[in-house]
Amino acid sequence: MTTITDTSPLAHRPGWFTRAENWLDAKGRGAWIAAMVLGFVFFWPVGLALLFYMIWSKRMFSSCNRKSTSMRQGMNAMRPSGNSAFDAYKTDTLRRLEEEQHQFEAFLERLRDAKDKAEFDQFMNDRADKADNSAVQA
Structure with missing residues (x-):
């Protein structure tokens, strides 16, 4: 019995959702809000889904990069x-x-x-x- 291993460059590439989430996180909370507003404008269920996701993942009420920012500040203090x-x-x-x-x-x-x-x-x-x-x- 042989096993097939995927050695293509796409094998370890994250999905489109993860890439979009990382991109929006890099841009900040404003990008999340803009995506939600555009979702409401073009197709309201998408905007509503983004709103629920932002609330559920706590992106609505806190900074997306809070952990990395506080870690960077701690490193600068030392x-x-x-x-x-x-x-x-x-x-x-x-x-x-x-x-x-x-x-x-x-x-x-x-x-x-x-x-x-x-x-x-x-x-x-x-x-x-x-x-x-x-x-x-x-």
Whole structure:
């Protein structure tokens, strides 16, 4: 038995939908909106399908390239500038900001825990009051 392997240049090429999606992502949210409007103008179900797809894939309410942009910004923050005094200041400031972020997150966690405990205590007190009231009435 022989197996047939496809070695043509089109074997690993993504489909037209994936290529169109990547092209629109590269152009930004405006291209998605323009495609949707044109879809409504020429054949309204296409525009409606694009609208639903944009909402479903979260392209309508967020930047298409948000992950790559934030990664690029993070890489730029770690690149040395060539000025040793500034690099030391930047390193110290970033360390201090990370420490403050961890302290703030710990504060929020303690705040959530205190709120949960207060809600639980209130529930237990209400439950005990109901039990006392039902025992008094009986």
